[in-house]
Amino acid sequence: MSVKTFKKGEVIYKDGDKITSVYLIQSGGANQCLIRGKKTIDLFQLGSSHILGDQIILGQGTHPTAAIATTETKVLEIPVEALKQQYEGAPQMLKVIIKSLADRLRLAVNDVRSSKLEKDSSPCPEDQVAKAFGSVFHTANHKGDRSQPGRVIVDWNMMKQYSQRVMGESPKRVEQVINVLVKLKLALYEMGKAPDNPEGPDEIQKVHFLDLGLLESFFEFYQYYYFKGGRSELLKVDELCQQMLDGLLKLCENEQPDRFGIVSVDFAKFGEYCKNEIGINLNNDHFNRLEGKGVFMKRKNGGSGVLLQFEVKEFRSIFQSWKMLREIEKWNEKGFVDMDEKEVVKKKVTSGGPACPACSVELQAGAKFCHECGHKIVAAA
Numbered sequence: 001m002s003v004k005t006f007k008k009g010e011v012i013y014k015d016g017d018k019i020t021s022v023y024l025i026q027s028g029g030a031n032q033c034l035i036r037g038k039k040t041i042d043l044f045q046l047g048s049s050h051i052l053g054d055q056i057i058l059g060q061g062t063h064p065t066a067a068i069a070t071t072e073t074k075v076l077e078i079p080v081e082a083l084k085q086q087y088e089g090a091p092q093m094l095k096v097i098i099k100s101l102a103d104r105l106r107l108a109v110n111d112v113r114s115s116k117l118e119k120d121s122s123p124c125p126e127d128q129v130a131k132a133f134g135s136v137f138h139t140a141n142h143k144g145d146r147s148q149p150g151r152v153i154v155d156w157n158m159m160k161q162y163s164q165r166v167m168g169e170s171p172k173r174v175e176q177v178i179n180v181l182v183k184l185k186l187a188l189y190e191m192g193k194a195p196d197n198p199e200g201p202d203e204i205q206k207v208h209f210l211d212l213g214l215l216e217s218f219f220e221f222y223q224y225y226y227f228k229g230g231r232s233e234l235l236k237v238d239e240l241c242q243q244m245l246d247g248l249l250k251l252c253e254n255e256q257p258d259r260f261g262i263v264s265v266d267f268a269k270f271g272e273y274c275k276n277e278i279g280i281n282l283n284n285d286h287f288n289r290l291e292g293k294g295v296f297m298k299r300k301n302g303g304s305g306v307l308l309q310f311e312v313k314e315f316r317s318i319f320q321s322w323k324m325l326r327e328i329e330k331w332n333e334k335g336f337v338d339m340d341e342k343e344v345v346k347k348k349v350t351s352g353g354p355a356c357p358a359c360s361v362e363l364q365a366g367a368k369f370c371h372e373c374g375h376k377i378v379a380a381a
Contacts, residue, residue, distance in 0.1 A: 002077050006069035011035075012052065015066045016236045021077045023052040028073025034113070035066045036126075036332060041116050043109070045070065056080055057087060057102045062233045064109060122332045124173060126235075129328060130223035135167035136177050137215045144209065152209040153190075159207055178207055179337035180327045184320065186211050217317045218324050234294055237325050240278070241293050244286065245319050247273045248297075252312055261313050267299070267306035294318065 003026070006012055012023065015034055025048055032044040032052075043065055046052065052067050052075070087095065114127065124132055139162045144152035159178075160171040181187035190206040193199075209215070225234045248265055251273060255263040271282040280286065287297075295318060297310035331337050 001079070001082065004075050004077050006073045006075070008069055008071050008073075010069050012067040012069060012073075012075070013063050015063055016233045017063050018233070019053050019056045019061060019063055019080060021079055022054060022056060022083050023067075023075040023077055025050050025052065026074045026076055029070040030067045030073060031070050032065045032067055032109075034116070036122060040066070040068065043112050043116060054102055055106065056083065057099060058106060060106075064106075065113070123176060123335055124328055124331055126226065128173075130219045130226065131167075132169055132173050132177050133215060133219040133222070133324075135163045135169040136174060136181075137212060137219060139163050139167065140207070140209050140212060140215075144212075148208075150210065152212055154207050154209070156204045156206055176331060176337050179339060180324060180331065181209070181215065183327065183337060183339055183341075184323055186214060186320070214317060214320045218321045221317075221321050222325075233292070235325060237322050237329070238289070238293055240280070240286075241290055241295065242319070242322050242326075243278050244274065244290060245295060245315060245322070247277060248308070248310070249312070249315060249319060255312075257312055261311045262309050263312045264300075264302070264307040264309050266302075266304070267308055270308060 004023075006028075012030060025046060027048055029045060029047045030050075030052060031040070031042055032046055034041040034043065046067075053063065055064060087098070090098070136159075139159055140152050140154050143158055143162055144154045146152055160174055163169045163174045164171055178187055178189075182189060187210060188208040189204050190208060191202040192205040194203050222235065247270060251265045251269055252263040255265070257263050274280050274282045274286075290296075295315070297308050300307045300309055327337065330341070
């Protein structure tokens, strides 16, 4: 156990971060909140003798909320393992009482969280994501024209009216959802003159959906992990994991899947790609990090070396879901979907100082955990 001091406004942890320690506030205070881009949604104010991170008692591995110091705050940091040992050594009746109180607190936090999110003024609050994208999918699936192979075509006015009247979704949000799909090349706009203004500017006449399956996979994926609870970290985009998954998909572009949809990528080629394009030296921690995001693959010894085997269709679906999550984050930050934004891939290269063995990002002096990936840093003997 150790004592730590946080300055006013300093983030103690973010929602979705892995619970590695429990904090007992000794002096000062903390705001239990949700961080959404550049703004925060306040939930509770905590003070002296209050605990942060107690959800670990119920087996929850990540923080459901964030905590920000409201003034200079001194906390006693208790490692999770130390807390678990004390909890397991407590009398059975006391354990039952603690667990009951923790469960009641979890329900109360969830109720307040849901209430605050309902009042969230973001263009697409997280509790509305599945509904918004699901409305677009079901409208296109039900009203779309499938006469052209490989696409589903929906009249633009039909899309807005049906989504609003039947699905209860606003036309403005529907338009931004489709902008996301167009930006990611999963849909196209068909432009033309309005019938009542043939001399006017071109307007959207129809929407061509190029892959409704990926759209369905995304909102099903989102609603499952958002409303299930306890796995919200899967809805947080990890840039390094996204870059690695992109590399795997690029390396298997010309590979023919077998009858089970499985493709193989040479491990050495993937390691070389990661080194040259991302700036990391591939190791087991990177694969553990991918698995923590639900990306699993099999390693098999082949004639020329180790092969990475995976279901390419599943990986493409996960990759598209991550890209949509990133676009939703930008949408909520800017207030609109920026169709003209140029994609910039950042390469993580260190300046020669101490670096994280998992993601190779540069470390601050004396850091115990990597600020990028959360990897525990073992001090040199």
